[in-house]
Amino acid sequence: MVKLPIYMDNHATTPVDPRVLDAMMPYLTNQFGNAASRNHQFGWEAEQAVEQGRKQIADLIGADPREIVITSGATESDNLAVKGVAWMYREKGDHIITCVTEHKAILDTCKHLEKDGYRITFLPVDNKGLVDLDDLRKAITDKTILISIMTANNEVGVVQDIKEIGKIARERGVLFHTDAVQAAGKIPFNVNEMNVDIASLSAHKFYGPKGVGALYVRRRNPRVLLTPIIDGGGHERGMRSGTLNVPGIVGLGKAAQIAREELQKESAELFRLREKLRTTLERELDEVYINGDLVKRLPGNLNMSFAYVEGESLLMGINDIAVSSGSACTSASLEPSYVLKALGVGEDLAHTSIRFGIGRFNTEEEVDYVAGRVIEVVRRLRDLSPLYEMAKEGIDLKSVHWATEG
């Protein structure tokens, strides 16, 4: 018997790996020193732990430890990257290019800068969720100071062609930031091979603790300078003041080390489980649709629309499984997912979408259970769905005049 409830929402967060917790424990207990204390053993031990963590993080992405700035997480990393470049290079230009499917931490930061007089280009994506590289080339002007395009999307798992985007940025002399929060530790990610200048990471997305993240900031060819968004004691080479979160950094480092060592094996296994889930659902249910490119995709991600079944009611039926929905009803905004909308998924299908995020601790037995439950509940709710009934009668739902008033 599988143990319930099943957690399959690993894009939202991941559990802390027990090996990560073991590494952190000493720094939550006896070795509590401040890494900035230069005159006693407690401080030295803390500093040493921080430097080891920094190296482990750097190794995961092919960077130098001196290029790693510790932050409180991905939102801060994204803010520091975009605002830091915008403020530092204001003399050089005022134009930033990003993309409509970015995380809110990028989109809202850009909108904030727009109010302050910067010009932002929000590139569209195609129906697979991919940015058109020609659109990108055409958007670059001599006033462009930053391109910020995420590596892998948090909803649909689509992986952009980061290497090519980096190459374009490099050729045009524009800095390139990527939000690599969903990608790091899941797929090969190397800042030099991919021409990345700045990259955001978050520990809790790859089995580390919440509340700690990192920003990779290139030191040479080109050397990237950032204006800090948090001022204070001048920690992290002046780019991010604040006492270092030593246990968090140790956890982030350990999580990065495990991810690097196990990436190949783990991503192959996640891909196998994801494909089993996908093919089972597609075999047993009609009118299901994959959202986003199936090939250029994170191995553990499946985002699927179950036509004629509203997402929240589906989640209610599979309440022993933790997944998430792109339906409006599950969010405070009452708007369906802006990411699915950007892919051209109609609002009717966006309401029926479910995101499965398979992770390190999911088993094949769990995947089988999830598939079985989803099939059962979708069938039950379709028996209850007037839309399914109409579709089966051959009525084109698009031609129906829908009146919201009775």
Next chain:
Amino acid sequence: MAYSDKVIDHYNNPRNVGALSKEDPTVGTGLVGAPECGDVMKLQIKVNEQTQVIEDAKFKTFGCGSAIASSSLATEWVKGKTLAEALSIKNTDIVKELSLPPVKIHCSVLAEDAIKAAITDWKKKHDDNGK
């Protein structure tokens, strides 16, 4: 979001799911909502022409658990009522019975609309037949 026990009960055991023949002159059909809004309700009533009593009611709903529960409850309530009585059912009664939170009030409004739409449809058929 936490659901009330009554919403969960209607969701797990929806009452009166199904369809009546739209062509039947004694049947009124109400179809309200829109797929883009995430809620569509179809509510049907079978009415005794002499007594104007609703003898049967069926529904199908595309929507969240609260929408399913609201329409399921609506079919329970209209059965055995006259058309005039059914028209007096207010969405606030549904909100109260199911303990719907503020963000789900639109589900109850839709259920009230569905009842009214079904009755309007029946009356229209009835008037046409009388001519």
